Amino acid sequence: MSFPRRLLTEGEALVADVHPHWSFLGWTAIAVVVPLSALVALSVAWPAAPLAVAWILGAILALSMAWFAGRLVRWRSTQLVVTSSRVVQRSGVLGRRGLEVRLTRINEISYHQSILERLTGQGRLFLDVGGDRGVVAFNHVPRPAALAAVIHEQIEDPGMSRPSPPGAADPAGERRGSDARHHPPPGRDDTEDTPPSGTSTAAIAAHSAGGSDRSAARRLIELDELRRRGILSEQEFAERRARLLDQL
Secondary structure, three states: OOOOHHHOOOOOOEEEEEOOOHHHHHHHHHHHHHHHHHHHHHHHHOOOOOHHHHHHHHHHHHHHHHHHHHHHHHHHHOEEEEEOOEEEEEEOOOOOEEEEEEHHHOOEEEEEOOHHHHHHOEEEEEEEEEOOOEEEEEEEEEOHHHHHHHHHHHHHOHHHHOOOOOOOOOHHHHHHHHHHOOOOOOOOOHHHOOOOOOEOHHHHHHHHHOOOOOOHHHHHHHHHHHHHOOOOOHHHHHHHHHHHHOOO
């Protein structure tokens, strides 16, 4: 399931669209494995076991699979979406729930990972939006450090996710960028800097080529590498190359 393009406002670009980490399935997966293993062990080690035992284990397995299927549907219908102007969470199977945070309202981005969460590549993402809502938390986020960096880049420079018309100015974007520079993403870890699955190729290119300390020539080399690896299309490469050449 992908974020419907019709829900994007005019001039808004889709940057990332991710589902929760597989740990979202949690105990439901274990509840399926345990009775299934018991059935297999029973048939091998005790083939003459009473039929009632097999029926009981089979009933437990059926209930566990139904629980797992329901959780899987919930996982599939839950999305965390980052666009060039907002962060959106959508969830629910029969009923739908949604949460929308404008990038201009985000004061601080942070994340937390326990040892186990870091080993499995997931964690919790926190957005401080102030006001009555305070801190908004997102659980089971895959690679939260990378997603926090992607959101920070959109706050700093919303135009990085899509080409801007030549000579166009975005005073609001410059103002957001000036404010965001005073709030760098805390706890940023370069070893976890790979954007999660669902991040657009344009955002990956911007994330890889970004950095005020790199020269335009260096960024051209990196863009060419992204094109050869298939991350950037020829059209995206040509547009970004033209923009960088203007800086030389």
